[in-house]
Amino acid sequence: MGAVKDIPARAVPKRALDYAEPILPGMIPDESELTAGVTIVPGRSYGFFTDTTLCIGCKACEVACKEWNALPADDVGLKGTSYDNTGRLSANSWRHVAFVEKIGGDLDAGEGRGTERNTTTMPPFQSNWLMMSDVCKHCHNAPCLEACPTGSLFRTEFDTVVVQQDICNGCGYCVPACPFGVVDLNVADGKAHKCTLCYDRLKGGLEPACAKSCPTDSIQFGELPDLVERARERVDSLHERGATDAYLYGAPGSPGATGDLGHLNAFFLLTDRPETYGLPSAPTRASNRVAPALGTGLATMAGLTMVAVALFAANRRS
Amino acid sequence: MQQDLQTHKPGAADRPYQGVGYYGQPALKASPFGWKTSGYIFLAGMSGSAQILGTAADLFGGPGMEKTARNARHVAMIGATLGPLLLIGDLHTPSRWYNMLRIFRRTSPMSIGSYILSGFGAFSAVTAAADWIGMKRVARVTQVPAALAGAGMSVYTAALLSSTSTPLWAAAPRLLAVRFGSSAMACGAAALSLGERIDGRPGNAERLDRVAMVASAVDLAASLASRREYEADHVAAPLEQGALGAVHKIGAIAVGAGIPLVCHAINAGRRRPSAALSVLGSLAVLAGGMALRTAILRAGNRSAERPADYFRFARTPPNTLNERKRTLLPDTAARRVLP
């Protein structure tokens, strides 16, 4: 929904009054204007800005995603990893809320950490119990998309990355290609799956299910340039208010947007090392290694072929 | 981008990584590739290189090597027929195998490979068929593109593995290609050498053994070099420890490169080379070739499951490589939306 910066404008938009009837004949057109203040137009770039300093770890995003996409339960059981019983993103879990308890201080404090609970004098904003809703990053130069040999993975008219289920033949090459461990094969149906950024909803002018449900607007959906601007302002204001740990992950020029990946359409505001949330600091674009490998390989073959030719030709002369 | 970097506030991102991840949860997903894939990589290499050697023999080896060329075309057909079956068998929706030819993506070694394999299969088949029905001239022409495709068959699999985020595969793209290529050449030579022994043409076998010897030497050198690079990138462990470590060190390096090197070197130094040593060397090459592919593939899958390795790997800037190569690739994104 609305940006953090314009909270007063977070009130219900005037346009809602056009639909004051209790029972409506159909869905509200361009509903995303009411829920996210965004009009969804093909040809523009959309993404998520996930602000962990607003996340209350309620997992509404996980539920909304599963309810909309009809995803079955996944690897069910108590995991003993704080309140995280999802574990990781998978073919059946396209949103995953990570929980990191730091009540006893920095996880790297080593010996003696946890003996003193510094819970009462907390750095401002979610800090001693990290919660972060992870999702497919919809990379600008997406390794999964670049690796996909069938064209099943493609870039949509909304600049998002989607696996087309009517094309995928389950070769599985996108799985190791992803630098964030997102894409996953469902052995049951033999296809690769991941967040589609609600491709079908975008086509109908609807905000993606997870962002729409997010109670605190920790997950914000919008047009990429707006989101990035909003995110930078958020970091600035957090630093002004003493939360100097805050930084962007995946925005242009930030950690995560490295190794020629370009920016990530789904980027984050974090307050601890990327690794603490299970994210790499400097992922790289896999396809950058095609040319070096192929080139060197062929050169090797050329060299060895020369050797063989020489030996065979020598034989001929004798 | 530059000005972004200036306005960006580092926050906690700049704290050094000290080994704490997210409950040891893997940050990557391992490839679903197993024995079918490693088997294919081995076959593709052997057959592809055999096709090269066959063509070389046919064009430069003179009449004494005509039969060698025919053997080579048979060996090539193993890869051309068995290879696709292994790959299709490895798909999780095999009925859609044909989508591999739906589109071409130069960023995807698997897409590139699909076309290489198709070309190799087609030209190898024509060449072999022409050979059988005695159309020597046709075969002589078509074997050339087949051999070129064979070169691709021998090395594109290395690009396929290294063009992923799996740390072990991504750490040393060039050296992996050298290893796969040289090992492929050695295997092709070894297979043909065995054929020559059976057909009783020891002279040809010895020449092929020399090829194998050189290839093994290259392989050995590359494997030692890559080991240093793996260490530097903190990804070596899976390839060093446990059963996989043994398969790699003993199987791939000692047996696959060491033994043939020794055997063929000894033979090279003798006036009457020993057939036993030659056969032993050839068998060692083939066994080692299989061991190499198996070790690299499985160790790669394991390294993807080791978050600490990946986090360290993704902090050391091998990105210099990637940054430099940026120029090679355009944005694959439909449009550039941000400066």
Added chain:
Amino acid sequence: MPQWDLANSDAILVMGSNMAENHPIAFRFALQAKEKGAALFHADPRFTRTSALVDTYAPVRAGTDIAFLGGIIRHILENNLWFRDYALNYTNISTIIEDDFLDANQNDGKFSGWSEKKKSYEYDSWQYKGEFVPSSLAEHFVNTTESFSDCTKRLKKGPTPKDETLQDPRCVYQILKRHFSVYTPEMVERVTGCPKETFLAVADGFCRASGPERTGAICYAVGWTHHSTGVQIIRAAAIIQLLLGNVGRPGGGILALRGHSSIQGSTDIPTLYNLLPGYLPQPHAHKPHGTLQDYIDHEATPTGWWHNFPKYMVSLLRAWYGEAAMKENGWCFEMLPKILGDHSQLPMTLAMQDGLIRGMFLMGQNPAVGGSNSRLVQSALGKLDWLVVTDFTETESASFWYEGHAVRSGELTPQDIGTEIFLLPTSLAGEKAGTFTNTHRLIQWHDKVVDGPGDSRSDLWFIYQLGRRLKALYANSAAVKDQGIRYLTWDYPEADGKGEPDAEAVLKEINGYTWSPDPAQRQQIPDFKELKDDGSTACGCWIYTGVFPKNDFNHARSRKADGADGPGTHLQWAFAWPSNRRTLVNRAAADPSGKPWSERKKLVWWDEEKGEWAGTDAVDFSKNKRPDYAPDWSTEPSGMDALCGTDPFIMIADGRGALFVPSGLKDGPLPTHYEPVESPVRNPLYAQQQNPTAKIWDRPDNPIHPPGDPRYPYALTTYRLTEHHSGGTPTRSVASTAELQPEGFCEIPPELAAELGIGMLDWVVLSTPRGQIETKAMVTERLRPFAIDGRRIYQIGLPWHFGWKGFATGDIANVLTAAIGDPNTGMHENKALTCGLRPGRLAPDEPRGRLRDVRQEGD
């Protein structure tokens, strides 16, 4: 206060609530306030997802909230942080109390008027000097030495005795200072275990965000009510807010965050034993309620709004008994059943166990999981002759007879259980129409969109059809005892072919209409001011009048929220009782002269030109009463005429916020810290260990242990998770929520885990005198050991959502809890008790409780 009004707060104290987890959508407004610069505080026994988002977290041992809040009150008074102009004019701070009043401080923790024989208080010594003030709560009648109705009439003779200088030692201000003087920061730390500095940070931070320009809000939930002192905890919060001037103003107030979709509605229109709709008291056999006249004499108050009591009562009787209700027969008053005492859920369970109750209806409630002492509940259900359960799935309460603990441990077989059980499938959201009343009194209509599956019916259908059958069965009875059911008006138009009654018709009756035997002649009543006590009006619940003001206008169904530039009171989005007022007591949003306290905090104000109160909210005051109005006492004014233009609390007899409560509370006029009934420590404040008036049913099937029992050394608190809904019946039945919290567990501090050698996810057994359960351990730094009075006290947290049904299962937490209740509400004490803990599991046939005792008790 409306939830969205939290966004206007300058400070928010969340206590007795895990708001971010259990009311996430309400918490969004707290975060909006924070983004605007408000300070957020959370005081709780556990570090929760709420704590993670606030600025300061204060750890407090479960059951010590009054000590913490009492500390804040002392902080306010000692440092003169209170809002003088507000408190002096709008509260009873200057009122003088009877001379013989004795404070708990002077009396070892008991107030004056304690009768050891009756184990209860006499209220005479708590009264205003020379007056007798009726309760502002539903039951106005209180026992007194003289005739109650006579002495309350004195209120009409003149203003209550005051000392505006606050010097009189008997005035409320001085009494407050004395009473709370012992709640020093040091004492707060000693009792609650909260570090002194942290306490002061919260107290000061919250208090400084109050005054003409600023307001603070307090949010609580069942973390405050589930105690033997629950009501007094909330009273303490009320004192703070009245002193700081945070009542009736934008961004100020106390927000009760309630747990069920219409729990507010089911209190307003009560399925409760002691209330009639609109907070009219149920007639009581042991009160002067013999005839309607007696009842009205003792329940109507001479001054204040409740003076209108008779109009509401007669209109209700007219709505229920229709033509049969006549002046001559007291409008059928005698047909209302009289209660004998406490008929709430805890004694209800015991009455079932003892065979007094023979048949039962369970509608959308699952006491086997949610009821205290679950073993006893399960056994009691098995004592019934018949049981009717209406729910969407088979609940624990419906399956106890073959899956209950006693059956699984082999103590009972289904053959031993004689209960005849009916399990009826119900319609759910979108399958029936009606209204819910949310936690801030907003009555919102929901539509029927589709039919429920198969034989699923709404509970409205069930009760209506049951009523029709019963009326048919009794149609020919001449017995007096059957007149009630025969006279009952029960003709509702049906909305569909399946016999579903039209919910709007029922809502119209609740709203009220002008009486006529012919339904066609009836006109909807727009406002309860038009209700009469002469039978000319019928009204099912007077406070809801206006929800259906015209025959064709259902206000609860209106869907027009204010836009960004609107006032933000959203008066056209549904309907808030009473009379669509969104903020109660909002007269207090203006100063005594009628001007807003500040531009920043304006809500309603006196418009001199129009000669009426104006504002962005519907005013909760007499629309045309001038701010300078003063009653002419020579005429012995009654009702609203007896309240000044500066008396905003119109439901209270003297129109003033009650810092000191003369009557209505069974456990004292002021909050006092008592230890929970089952506590690991002695009360550091008084010799009086626990609430002397607490309801304790200590019997073999509900054993209670004394304080400091070595078998149960650990403090235990039960709680909820955001992923599940109370009893868990709905959320455990849905895969996408069940997988998020798939199993029962308990939270243990690392220090205790280390002492007992318990590792993450190890099985542990928790035990109390009532029973024992096995669950998995979640060792977490979010729980901390407390240093109480020099001793280290460990605390364990236990979510109570789980049962044996659904996808997410676990042992029932309430096996451990006891039937112990707050004296005023009968609310159980499940947020603070003690338990034993050991690593390991229960043997499959090991009883989870002491069924033996239960059997003896029952047979």
Added chain:
Amino acid sequence: MKPRQPRKPGQSRPVLRRTLADRARDFLAEWSLPRQLSGESPFSDAAKSRMSHTLRPRLEEADTVGTNICPYCAVGCAQLIYAKEGRVIHVEGDPRSPINQGTLCPKGAATFGWLTSELRMSKVLYRAPHSDRWEERPLDWAMDRIAQLTKQTRDETFVETLPDGTVVNHTLGIASLGGATLDNEENYLIKKLFSGGLGMVWVENQARV
């Protein structure tokens, strides 16, 4: 536990049972290579499949969209219920509500899953005294039987006056529990019938729990 969500309308993944000829035709019809060669990007336009061209959100299929209030806690979030031909196809937050503005918590977000849970009953179950099993019974039969039991128990336990002559007109023999999850209208009729009609005093709900 192995909860699998019931398949939702419009959500079943496409089952491809087609002859080779069909496959070949479709493949050629949608073949990307020619489009790629004609200049379309192999990463976006050229790769776009038929499904991606025709995809729409299933909310567009709704013929009725009703306003609902979330059935869980008392915050009172508004929901929109999307129905198609008498079946609910989805439930989402109502963007018009000043309370939740389209958002929902995890419980509210699972309302659709609740309505369609496979654990939901649709038939009346009856358990006879001392029986070890449930039996399905007709709704009418159950209602008649419940009414008779209610009358019988009431008549056996009704008290008109206490020994001291106080008129009480009540029965202590029947209890009712529940109401906080029900509509106001339902609570009203429960209180009216049970208290005002039958004289039951044991009438309680979750407000004290």
